[in-house]
Amino acid sequence: MIHFQNVGKVFTNGNEQIKALNDIDLKVNKGEIYGVIGFSGAGKSTLIRCVNHLERSTAGKMIVDGHDLSTLTVKEIREVKKNIGMIFQHFNLLNSKTVYANVAMPLILNKMPKDEIKQRVYELLEFVGLSDKANVHPEQLSGGQKQRVGIARALATKPSILLCDEATSALDPQTTSSILELLRKINKEYNITILMITHEMSVIREICDRVAVMEAGEIIEEGTVFDVFSRPKTQTARNFVNTVMHDQIPESIIKMIESNNGSQNVFRINFIGQSAGQPLLSQLAKKFAIDVNVLFGNITELQGIPFGNLIVELQGSEAEVNRALEYLETKEIDFNEVIPHAS
Numbered sequence: 451m452i453h454f455q456n457v458g459k460v461f462t463n464g465n466e467q468i469k470a471l472n473d474i475d476l477k478v479n480k481g482e483i484y485g486v487i488g489f490s491g492a493g494k495s496t497l498i499r500c501v502n503h504l505e506r507s508t509a510g511k512m513i514v515d516g517h518d519l520s521t522l523t524v525k526e527i528r529e530v531k532k533n534i535g536m537i538f539q540h541f542n543l544l545n546s547k548t549v550y551a552n553v554a555m556p557l558i559l560n561k562m563p564k565d566e567i568k569q570r571v572y573e574l575l576e577f578v579g580l581s582d583k584a585n586v587h588p589e590q591l592s593g594g595q596k597q598r599v600g601i602a603r604a605l606a607t608k609p610s611i612l613l614c615d616e617a618t619s620a621l622d623p624q625t626t627s628s629i630l631e632l633l634r635k636i637n638k639e640y641n642i643t644i645l646m647i648t649h650e651m652s653v654i655r656e657i658c659d660r661v662a663v664m665e666a667g668e669i670i671e672e673g674t675v676f677d678v679f680s681r682p683k684t685q686t687a688r689n690f691v692n693t694v695m696h697d698q699i700p701e702s703i704i705k706m707i708e709s710n711n712g713s714q715n716v717f718r719i720n721f722i723g724q725s726a727g728q729p730l731l732s733q734l735a736k737k738f739a740i741d742v743n744v745l746f747g748n749i750t751e752l753q754g755i756p757f758g759n760l761i762v763e764l765q766g767s768e769a770e771v772n773r774a775l776e777y778l779e780t781k782e783i784d785f786n787e788v789i790p791h792a793s
């Protein structure tokens with residue numbers, strides 16, 4: 451559906467060359483919500499703009515709906531672009547025109563008959579919940595309402611792909627949630643493939659199926675949202691995950707462990723999927739001559755799968771603690787020792 455094949459992009463400014471994308475290999479399947487996260491300057495906007503040919507890749511192949519964009523004529527590109535809608539961080543609405551006229555714009559450009567335009571625009575405004583705002587100007591709307599107009603306009607030509615460039619970054623958390631809910635509805639009801647870029651991990655967590663982490667023009671990590679959140683591989687991905695998972699051990703707990711000289715047996719036990727539902731700690735305490743002291747815990751849900759971790763202190767003789775740890779290993783429970791100075 452959307453396939454970046456070793457895509458590169460170099461901007462040339464005078465005699466300065468800026469490598470914005472390097473060897474991007476990425477496939478977005480039909481009907482999925484794919485997120486790309488990265489810090490500012492990572493190359494995210496350049497990446498998404500290659501899909502609708504707002505930027506031309508300078509290396510590799512950009513394949514959209516089976517077409518290699520570099521081989522198409524201007525007219526053929528226009529046809530491909532009709533199938534792609536886009537929304538922006540700052541909405542990009544025309545303030546001099548009404549909401550109606552903004553949404554109608556792409557249909558007018560497509561030379562749709564006037565009465566059909568009217569029907570389509572009202573249908574779209576109803577879908578995004580703005581039926582009563584047709585005749586107002588964008589400056590009279592809230593940020594969330596402006597983005598709804600942006601979404602209605604992007605959907606006007608019935609695209610099968612929707613590109614979102616930081617679409618919720620200018621919105622407060624509550625409005626962000628309502629816009630994400632609308633995007634999910636668009637994805638489900640119309641089976642529209644969504645490629646969204648963001649610097650907010652909470653956005654990825656809320657609606658994406660898969661995610662790629664970008665840094666300095668490259669994709670450094672990629673996978674299902676569950677995999678990347680539960681086992682991030684790179685430091686950058688870990689940093690992003692930590693912004694939403696709050697699984698850092700609180701400072702007060704670390705101080706407590708440090709001041710408790712005798713307690714070296716502090717472990718972080720990761721619960722993923724099924725193991726989150728097992729009465730693991732009570733089993734440990736029953737099977738072995740140890741006490742389990744829970745210091746900190748966090749269990750949440752990712753894509754409908756339980757996920758979390760507990761910081762526990764195992765109190766008992768060295769031999770019993772070791773037996774308990776061996777038991778955890780046989781259960782394929784993921785755990786590691788917490789060394790306060792390093793965390």
Ligand SMILES: Nc1ncnc2c1ncn2[C@@H]1O[C@H](COP(=O)(O)OP(=O)(O)O)[C@@H](O)[C@H]1O
Nearest residue numbers: 461463468470489490491492493494495496497
């Ligand atoms: N039109 C351009 N001309 C020159 N450099 C650009 C242009 N657009 C983006 N860049 C550079 O490419 C890099 C990636 O930018 P961008 O794709 O906007 O990143 P992001 O969206 O992740 O913040 C940055 O170093 C940026 O300065």
Ligand SMILES: [Mg+2]
Nearest residue numbers: 494495496616
């Ligand atoms: Mg950007």
